Amino acid sequence: xxxxxxxxxxxxxxxxxxxxxxxxxxxxxxxxxxxxxxxxxxxxxxxxxxxxxxxxxxxxxxxxxxxxxxxxxxxxxxxxxxxxxxxxxxxxxxxxxxxxxxxxxxxxxxxxxxxxxxxxxxxxxxxxxxxxxxxxxxxxxxxxxxxxxxxxxxxxxxxxxxxxxxxxxxxxxxxxxxxxxxxxxxxxxxxxxxxxxxxxxxxxxxxxxxxxxxxxxxxxxxxxxxxxxxxxxxxxxxxxxxxxx
Amino acid sequence: xxxxxxxxxxxxxxxxxxxxxxxxxxxxxxxxxxxxxxxxxxxxxxxxxxxxxxxxxxxxxxxxxxxxxxxxxxxxxxxxxxxxxxxxxxxxxxxxxxxxxxxxxxxxxxxxxxxxxxxxxxxxxxxxxxxxxxxxxxxxxxxxxxxxxxxxxxxxxxxxxxxxxxxxxxxxxxxxxxxxxxxxxxxxxxxxxxxxxxxxxxxxxxxxxxxxxxxxxxxxxxxxxxxxxxxxxxxxxxxxxxxxx
Numbered sequence: 001x002x003x004x005x006x007x008x009x010x011x012x013x014x015x016x017x018x019x020x021x022x023x024x025x026x027x028x029x030x031x032x033x034x035x036x037x038x039x040x041x042x043x044x045x046x047x048x049x050x051x052x053x054x055x056x057x058x059x060x061x062x063x064x065x066x067x068x069x070x071x072x073x074x075x076x077x078x079x080x081x082x083x084x085x086x087x088x089x090x091x092x093x094x095x096x097x098x099x100x101x102x103x104x105x106x107x108x109x110x111x112x113x114x115x116x117x118x119x120x121x122x123x124x125x126x127x128x129x130x131x132x133x134x135x136x137x138x139x140x141x142x143x144x145x146x147x148x149x150x151x152x153x154x155x156x157x158x159x160x161x162x163x164x165x166x167x168x169x170x171x172x173x174x175x176x177x178x179x180x181x182x183x184x185x186x187x188x189x190x191x192x193x194x195x196x197x198x199x200x201x202x203x204x205x206x207x208x209x210x211x212x213x214x215x216x217x218x219x220x221x222x223x224x225x226x227x228x229x230x231x232x233x234x235x236x237x238x239x240x241x242x243x244x245x
Numbered sequence: 246x247x248x249x250x251x252x253x254x255x256x257x258x259x260x261x262x263x264x265x266x267x268x269x270x271x272x273x274x275x276x277x278x279x280x281x282x283x284x285x286x287x288x289x290x291x292x293x294x295x296x297x298x299x300x301x302x303x304x305x306x307x308x309x310x311x312x313x314x315x316x317x318x319x320x321x322x323x324x325x326x327x328x329x330x331x332x333x334x335x336x337x338x339x340x341x342x343x344x345x346x347x348x349x350x351x352x353x354x355x356x357x358x359x360x361x362x363x364x365x366x367x368x369x370x371x372x373x374x375x376x377x378x379x380x381x382x383x384x385x386x387x388x389x390x391x392x393x394x395x396x397x398x399x400x401x402x403x404x405x406x407x408x409x410x411x412x413x414x415x416x417x418x419x420x421x422x423x424x425x426x427x428x429x430x431x432x433x434x435x436x437x438x439x440x441x442x443x444x445x446x447x448x449x450x451x452x453x454x455x456x457x458x459x460x461x462x463x464x465x466x467x468x469x470x471x472x473x474x475x476x477x478x479x480x481x482x483x484x485x486x487x488x489x490x
Contacts, residue, residue: 107352107353107355107439108352108439108440109439109440109441109442110352110358110439111430112427112428112429112430112435112438112439112446113355113358113359113362113427113438113439113446114358114430115426115427115430116361116362116365116366116424116427116438116446117358117361117362117365119365119423119427120361120362120364120365121361178364179361181360182357182358182360182361182364183357184357185356185357185359185360190357193357193358193361194352194353194354194355194357194358195353195354196354197354201357201358201361
């Protein structure tokens with residue numbers, strides 16, 4: 001049977017007009033669009049992620065607090081190769097390796113360095129979560145919304161509504177300031193992380209910024225003024241790779 | 246006047262037979278040797294770093310706790326270009342840019358990504374310092390030894406001898422395990438951070454491991470068994486770039 005797409009992207013739907021909202025799957029969406037690869041989306045609610053992942057043969061990406069395997073999206077199934085990959089950064093490395101004639105996401109042999117990049121970024125994003133989790137929960141469809149609330153409340157040990165941050169806006173801005181320094185390093189024009197061409201690090205950060213913009217527009221009004229408008233410019237530059245299909 | 250060297254490297258001496266011991270200047274030494282650039286070392290005791298830096302026009306690399314500019318080594322003076330650069334990673338970027346016919350330390354436009362790499366590594370190295378600072382102080386020459394003790398004791402708020410770590414050996418091993426994952430990422434053979442060629446990230450980590458090996462041989466006996474001997478192999482592979490001139 002012929003398809004007019006080559007890759008299936010597994011993503012989590014919402015009631016937001018943009019539908020796609022998860023920063024992790026947005027990274028993969030940017031990557032697929034940037035490479036010009038034809039794909040379609042399979043929308044799966046949170047409670048079904050594990051069974052769908054097992055059905056297609058997607059590997060768990062880490063372990064739950066109780067030690068059981070944790071299955072997460074994005075995952076992709078590449079109908080051309082029959083490869084099934086989970087973990088957005090593994091997917092990016094797979095796409096570079098499998099489609100060498102498309103624009104690269106990472107420099108050759110750069111996967112380990114991007115793992116270090118992720119480890120540097122994650123703690124810097126922590127102050128955003130108390131702001132962004134409650135409005136994210138609010139846009140999910142009922143089965144995903146209940147799952148999201150339960151798992152996040154278990155992780156934080158409090159109701160989502162009690163996360164309401166006090167004075168943490170400054171911490172988020174300071175942390176984005178550290179990332180701004182990476183962009184400014186080296187004296188290049190600093191629009192992208194690696195000079196004049198988009199790379200996976202730009203998509204990684206843009207996906208988180210887009211998440212905030214989608215679910216918490218009033219916080220976005222703040223962020224878009226930070227660091228000379230760096231984050232607004234980044235989203236604008238990547239907008240053409242943000243199509244949701 | 247003709248020189249048989251092109252670059253002066255400013256470093257801090259010690260009474261150790263290897264003389265060079267500072268992980269930050271060791272990074273630059275690896276880089277210069279790897280590129281095959283001719284250089285000589287100007288050995289400067291700690292209390293003179295600030296005045297020497299000002300004399301040669303090297304910029305401070307950060308601020309002291311009281312806000313005054315902090316001058317650090319390595320710095321280099323390139324007699325061919327009259328450039329003076331401080332900060333080992335800025336030096337690496339300068340050398341790649343200025344000597345494009347020598348082996349690269351970073352991928353093109355990779356400086357920002359290496360800044361992120363540094364931010365990922367630094368907290369992972371924290372558990373090593375309580376082990377390594379006291380024996381480091383012990384090998385310094387008297388003026389540097391007194392300066393080193395004073396500044397580190399002020400920073401930690403306790404005598405160097407009181408740093409003696411209890412149970413932190415495990416934390417260091419766990420943290421090196423996170424770095425081991427970066428090497429193993431991507432399914433390549435994983436000897437270096439970026440596939441089969443040495444890059445600045447390898448030199449960065451090897452410099453810290455070499456520091457421990459030089460000043461605390463008994464701790465090295467432990468570290469060299471970690472992660473399938475990864476850190477011993479890394480030092481062996483970089484040994485040919487470790488010449489101290």
